[in-house]
Amino acid sequence: MIELTINGVLVSVEKGATILEAAEFLGFPIPTLCHMEGLSPYGACRLCVVEIGEGPKAKLVSSCTYPAEAGLKVRTASTRVLRTRRMILELLLASCPQSKIIQDLASAHGIRRQRFKQEYEDCILCGRCVRMCEEQMMAKAIGFRGRGEKRSIGTPFDVQSDVCRLCGGCMYVCPACQLRCTYTEPEKAICGGCANLSPPCIEKDPYDDMLCYMSPCVACEITKTEMKIGV
Amino acid sequence: MTQSTTQLMNLPSCPNDAVDVHVIQRIVEEHNQTRGALIAVLEDIQAEYGYLPETALRTVAEATGRSLVDIYGVATFYRSFSLQPRGKSLISVCLGTACHVRGAPMVVEEFERQLGIRVGETTSDMAFSLETVNCLGACALGPIVAVDGHYFSKVDPAKVKSIIRKARLGLSPVEESVA
Structure with a gap:
């Protein structure tokens, strides 16, 4: 177990838990769009930023990808975070x-x-659908294509994928288009x-x-x- | 998506994907099918065909056991990979900062006018493809134009015609290109 302080409250969580999970366990809600239980953390939407550390060394991290560390001081709703x-x-x-x-x-x-x-746009490139397709549906039919402002999500060559089973999981998890x-x-x-x-x-x-x-x-x-x- | 459709519309008559599956498999095997070798595999395929044909990417996916999505993602991420057939000669005009301020945009325009194509396109006779790059690393000699590995320095719109002519005749391996 790891002990850390979230918003001044001492909390102990299991090793390997992220700050987001620890805060949710404690009842401090952190908004997020790309995080989803059952999918690997991705850190794309950056909405779950929290402030860690103190004084001038305080910095903003995405809580869904930052593992809880012993003695960490986290603020989930400081002025800077908000x-x-x-x-x-x-x-x-x-x-x-x-x-x-x-x-x-x-x-x-x-x-x-x-x-x-x-x-x-109809997409914030949070990658939820991509991870859903790969990790829960075991299909890998859609993925990221291109780079920079041309980055998009879709099937290779924009044709229907051979491995897509039309399960609709990608649409189900989409925070932008559903x-x-x-x-x-x-x-x-x-x-x-x-x-x-x-x-x-x-x-x-x-x-x-x-x-x-x-x-x-x-x-x-x-x-x-x-x-x-x-x- | 809009980009790919425009590219498709401007496609010159596509040679019907004459891809030898065995060639692709050999290239994959040469790289021991290691996960990190994907870019090297794609580079070899591009060297063989001048671009990355769809069939080739599908074959790579099969041969490596990786999903097509991953391979397509890598192929579209890097600008040096092309999914559209490219011409015999590839003209790269440098639009880096130094070349830009020395008038490279005018050189690009001149190339576009003389070849009758826009940046990113290929002439209908499959002789030339035109692209812009962000820096060729020879800023002092700008504007730089690279044609099939040959560098032309201090290019201005007046020199465009001779560059195209030289490229059409075929550039010798050790071309003295400083005009």
């Missing part, structure tokens, strides 16, 4: 503004503006509807085809009632 996390979220939001998971995280972290160009967040103003960067619980549609014109994940939705009920009464 500032960094907000920056990462803002960047992730710029690449995938349609992801409900990222929109919710952004709302929860108090992101109220978007300074970057919206890219409307749920679509379509706010009434798709060109607006930040939705925030679900998180701040003010139904965004209530002051908008009635809309039919938008997907809404609020269930039950107060606004829809009100609109329906109003239509019945004929206001």
